[in-house]
Amino acid sequence: MEPLSNRKKVLEQKPMNFWERMYLPAVLKGMGVTIKHFFRKKATVSYPEVARPYSKNYRGLHSLKRDEEGRERCTACGLCALSCPAEAITMISAERKKGEEHLYREEKYAAVYEINMLRCIFCGLCEEACPKEAIYLDGPHVPADYLRKDFIYGKDKLVEERFDLHSLR
């Protein structure tokens, strides 16, 4: 039959000669290899002390953003939940009362906003869907925990810290 590629190689299997059957030369050669590795630079990253930097487009924990006046941007439109392929997002919306203008930017806001981190696949579709630029996956990775319920992150963990823009000036 015509060979399909020119990569075919005929392997020769000779019986080992006496020197090879003594194993010693091969053993010494192997030991040379391992001792070279013994003194090599180690590939280990001692994690908690040394963290490897995330790549620039890493998608990690979600954070719900505030605007320049420190108000929550999310308007509880539900587009993120709709776009989520893993159905990880749930929310309950509420209407902004008088006197809460400094807390919420829009008239409607998310009273409860939960993401189940065990369901989330970190696809970033919620980020893309959001019309208010309210959610970004810019955090670190999700830390380990003991109970399933502790992986449902509410607003207490998701909403970013209040940040005073004026302090920069």
Added chain:
Amino acid sequence: MEAIFIIEKLVLIVVVFVLTLVIAMYSTLAERKVAGFMQDRKGPDRAGPFGILQPLADGGKFFFKEEIIPAGAHKGLFIAGPTIAIITACISSAVIPWGQSLQIGGRTVELQVADVNVGVLYIFGVIALGVYGIMLGGWASNNKFSLMGAIRAASQSISYEVAMGLSIIALLMVTQTLSLKEIVAQQEGFVNWNIWVQPLGFIIFMTCAFAECNRVPFDLPECETELVGGYHTEYSSMKLGLYMFSEYINMFVSSAVMSTLYFGGYNFPFMYDLGLSQNWITVIGVLVFFLKIFAFIFFFMWIRWTLPRFRYDQLMNLGWKILIPLAIANIVLTGVITLIKDTYW
């Protein structure tokens, strides 16, 4: 027998015993460290600085694990297995001369627990007993994998003991004595080490020592890829720990035996030319001896992380078709050379 003699020996026994256990303990850490370094990793370094508490943590873990004795197992022998393994491992260090003698307040203290005049035979006897622990454990488990492991251990140690004994005969033809103390005393300095007259014998002896200790590349009794865990498949908790531990003690003892028989034991180059007092020579000698032992232990580990395991037929071929003929040739060669030397020099 004076009381002070007994006290002296007791102290020595306790010191040797504790040292053996501590070294075996830290060999487990060293093994993992060496493994890590040879695989470009760092090895365990979380328990204490550089992981020096790791052996304690491992030991503690072993103690708190559930103790399981399988329903079909022979209970008495199942418990006797690891017990025998660890006891034989521990007692074999009794005849090893750790150093010369110390002068303490006019008394001469020998740094050897028992100067048996057939020391070499004693070690052989005890090593041969060691396989009983493995065999009993494997057989009493009532598990096919364990039984396979035990059978392998038995046949392997029988085949390699022959070659080991033959390689030792050549050595004894040179040393003319069975007492380990005298064998070491003959190897004074550096040029008198037995390795220079018995290089082939040493290689054979070392290969057999690897096989006797069930170390890679001869660890077929506990071959994970074929036999789950080999003879200790059914063992858990500290009983498993004892098996592991006896392996490391065996490694330590056979390192000590190898450096005693072939590498001059406590002798070091220029030991009498430096103008040191007897006590200092002894102390340095003991340190040198341990240095040699550690070098051998490192060598054991180095080999382990270099070579893959032998196949069973290869193991038997190597033992019966290569090592034994070689060892016999070595005996003949040694005899001829000794004869020529005695006649013409």
